[in-house]
Amino acid sequence: MKELLQDSPGSKLFLLGNEAVARGVVEAGVSVAATYPGTPSSEVGDALYQIARESGINFEFSVNEKVALEIAFAASISGLRSFVFMKHVGLNVASDPFMSIAYTGVKGGMVIMSADDPSMFSSQNEQDNRNFAQFAHIPLIEPSNPQEAKDFLVEAFELSENEGVPVLFRTTTRVSHQRTNVELSPIRKTKTVGQFEHNSGKYVSLPVNARGLRKKLEDKMFRIAVSYGKGVLNRVENNGTPEYGIITSGEAYNIVSDVVQRNGLKVSILKLGLTNPLPRTMVEEFLDVNEKIIVVEELDPFLEAKVRSLVQSTERKNKVYGKLDDHFPSMYEFNYEVVSEGLDSIMHTNIPTKVSFELTKELPPRPPVLCPGCPHRATYYAMKRAVKMMKVKDPIYASDIGCYSLGFYEPFNEGDTMISMGSSEGIANGLSKAVDNQIISFIGDSTFFHSGIPPLINAVHNGAKYLLIVMDNGTTAMTGQQPNPGVSTPGVNGQVSIESVAKSIGVNFVRTVDPYDLGTTLRTMTDALKQDGVSVIVARRECAILRDARLRAQGEIHPYAVNQDKCSKCMNCVENFACPAFFISDGKIDINPTLCDGCGVCAEPYVCPFRAIEVRQNGS
Amino acid sequence: MIVNLKICGVGGQGVITTGIIASEAGISRGLNVVMSEIHGLAQRGGAVSVDIRFGDALGSMIPENRCDILVALEPVEALRNVSRIKEGGLALIGAERIPPISLGISGKEYPDVESVLKENYPGMRYLMVNSDEIAKQAGNPRTSNTVILGAAIATGVLPVDLQDVMRALDSRFTGEMLESNKKALGLGAKLVTV
Numbered sequence: 001m002k003e004l005l006q007d008s009p010g011s012k013l014f015l016l017g018n019e020a021v022a023r024g025v026v027e028a029g030v031s032v033a034a035t036y037p038g039t040p041s042s043e044v045g046d047a048l049y050q051i052a053r054e055s056g057i058n059f060e061f062s063v064n065e066k067v068a069l070e071i072a073f074a075a076s077i078s079g080l081r082s083f084v085f086m087k088h089v090g091l092n093v094a095s096d097p098f099m100s101i102a103y104t105g106v107k108g109g110m111v112i113m114s115a116d117d118p119s120m121f122s123s124q125n126e127q128d129n130r131n132f133a134q135f136a137h138i139p140l141i142e143p144s145n146p147q148e149a150k151d152f153l154v155e156a157f158e159l160s161e162n163e164g165v166p167v168l169f170r171t172t173t174r175v176s177h178q179r180t181n182v183e184l185s186p187i188r189k190t191k192t193v194g195q196f197e198h199n200s201g202k203y204v205s206l207p208v209n210a211r212g213l214r215k216k217l218e219d220k221m222f223r224i225a226v227s228y229g230k231g232v233l234n235r236v237e238n239n240g241t242p243e244y245g246i247i248t249s250g251e252a253y254n255i256v257s258d259v260v261q262r263n264g265l266k267v268s269i270l271k272l273g274l275t276n277p278l279p280r281t282m283v284e285e286f287l288d289v290n291e292k293i294i295v296v297e298e299l300d301p302f303l304e305a306k307v308r309s310l311v312q313s314t315e316r317k318n319k320v321y322g323k324l325d326d327h328f329p330s331m332y333e334f335n336y337e338v339v340s341e342g343l344d345s346i347m348h349t350n351i352p353t354k355v356s357f358e359l360t361k362e363l364p365p366r367p368p369v370l371c372p373g374c375p376h377r378a379t380y381y382a383m384k385r386a387v388k389m390m391k392v393k394d395p396i397y398a399s400d401i402g403c404y405s406l407g408f409y410e411p412f413n414e415g416d417t418m419i420s421m422g423s424s425e426g427i428a429n430g431l432s433k434a435v436d437n438q439i440i441s442f443i444g445d446s447t448f449f450h451s452g453i454p455p456l457i458n459a460v461h462n463g464a465k466y467l468l469i470v471m472d473n474g475t476t477a478m479t480g481q482q483p484n485p486g487v488s489t490p491g492v493n494g495q496v497s498i499e500s501v502a503k504s505i506g507v508n509f510v511r512t513v514d515p516y517d518l519g520t521t522l523r524t525m526t527d528a529l530k531q532d533g534v535s536v537i538v539a540r541r542e543c544a545i546l547r548d549a550r551l552r553a554q555g556e557i558h559p560y561a562v563n564q565d566k567c568s569k570c571m572n573c574v575e576n577f578a579c580p581a582f583f584i585s586d587g588k589i590d591i592n593p594t595l596c597d598g599c600g601v602c603a604e605p606y607v608c609p610f611r612a613i614e615v616r617q618n619g620s
Numbered sequence: 621m622i623v624n625l626k627i628c629g630v631g632g633q634g635v636i637t638t639g640i641i642a643s644e645a646g647i648s649r650g651l652n653v654v655m656s657e658i659h660g661l662a663q664r665g666g667a668v669s670v671d672i673r674f675g676d677a678l679g680s681m682i683p684e685n686r687c688d689i690l691v692a693l694e695p696v697e698a699l700r701n702v703s704r705i706k707e708g709g710l711a712l713i714g715a716e717r718i719p720p721i722s723l724g725i726s727g728k729e730y731p732d733v734e735s736v737l738k739e740n741y742p743g744m745r746y747l748m749v750n751s752d753e754i755a756k757q758a759g760n761p762r763t764s765n766t767v768i769l770g771a772a773i774a775t776g777v778l779p780v781d782l783q784d785v786m787r788a789l790d791s792r793f794t795g796e797m798l799e800s801n802k803k804a805l806g807l808g809a810k811l812v813t814v
Contacts, residue, residue: 122658145678174680179643179653179656179657180653254678254679257678258677335679335683336684337684359703359740360736363696363699363731364723365720366630366665366666366667368631369721410725544664574725580721583723584719584723585719
């Protein structure tokens, strides 16, 4: 990632959208950056983490998005440029300060990036966060590709600083995770120390101040709407003698362009980078020369609603097509076929429709699974067994967000609820009021720090009863192994103890187990199930991906194999432990030595009572 | 002119790395390349694929039935993506199976990939590559993705040649990894004669 720091304007790098964003941070001279990792935004943090020290950017993985946003705000009102980024649902967490800093305004440029996830590749919903810009009354910028991700970000900082308003920068999965060549621009020097001015109430949103700030915000937004036209962010492209005008933004623009080029469609395209406020003057000019307007955008009819209102409120005669009249869907990401069909339904240009093939054979699904050696597998296995041993009738499993959400799948089925960060515990608090069942919550270490502590305080204070398993693998694993407060980096990060937090809150039963030690884990779980009130087990074992990298470097991975003479084919390992390294061939169970990472948990008698799983001998 | 390459496999097989190498080969030749990848939720063991478009495309996803060549690092993943291939397109398939754990749980058999291909896409051109075996010959079992990439390059369908890929390998690997990958690329290329 060091190449992101090269000061060689004009040269090109082949970058992922999110890496281009990190380069944009460098080019914009950002001083302070903060995030809580979340796909599809995570690689921005990975890149900044690697280049922070050398670049002079003060970057941190914060405990959650709200804290990250407040950190960036504080830097901004101290006169420094600041950047905070997160996945779309992260902005829900940060929305409290987000809504109010629109009023107070900012001093050093401040940009908030939301990486949205149309089609929900790795998310619980596909909320269109462009609405947040409208909700908060702040400017919104949408790039379409890695080059724009970088260039528009720099532009976003200019806009923010010039107008004294925070700017929302919205990417989607296909922009954040698209890789192309990106041409570099000069790097602006980073200021390292800010200057805080005591500003008689500007940053104190007491009602008396907020009322005045509200008016100022509207004035800023009006000024932006009428003055930001053609330039870096917005442009008009003409193809032939246009019969239709298309207004589009983000990834939708890329697909529209491909469909238009391939089929020689005669259209004029207004590509908007600034989508809130609508650059009014420019859009009005476009409406004046194009009578028939098609709005193509992913998810909500955000631009379409604005364009339709503008047509109506200015008493224009344009005909507008889009989602609200059912030419395009309002859900899931767009692709070439969706855009072709939509345009064809309006323009009747006979764009060739797709030819679909269907396989006659149903394929075995390959859903995401816990990795070989993943400590969560052992924890889920032990929990299920403990519940059985204690004859717990119909337990309810409240799960949370992380790799361990996969405990929902067969064969564990240990996920009855999973809605938002920390909800395993909030829901456990509620279930404990609503039903008599035993409630078992699962939360990861990073998620516990992010939003698992207030509900634990609530449980002690309001007398909820549940068993909380903190699955501590020492990293924020699912987003790519970022550090969290439970991890110490000597000289850089302090370490916070989950056990101390739980004890200090007043939880009486707090135990720590190593999930690879199934016997102790099982006994501790059965003990915990006998407790009244809230009890906590910290199941601590390093993430298998980190472990593998460490052991592989030392040549210390010793895979296991099934001794066929001892195997009774009881299938317990495959059916109930379900490590993906197991496979069945010619009716025999065996272990794929390249997948097996030698954790050895399956060799324990709790998984293989016949002790048929042994360290693989060379050549066996 | 746009040439579309799709690479698929199982998380952990090197699908994204293979995609970056193929793309950088195109870049080093001065081509415009757009690659699309999906991260998250499939670090190990899930289905993974990347789309790579050489030429003047803006959209990063390959339209349906426009894939010129499919590189599948695993047989069932080849079937999962084969409908993307255009008429007259090609598939290069790593023969080594990684049976999904869902098969173990359901007790179902791993499908006979070649007969499914023949039944559904009669006349489709594909090559099963014993890439794991060849990777071992190259000196590193973790280079089987490069073996299949080598075969794909040798078909001549992509607008890049072996030298371009060698340059991309040079900029990504060093030492033993570089040597074994170069060897794997060459051995893979020998499997295809045009």
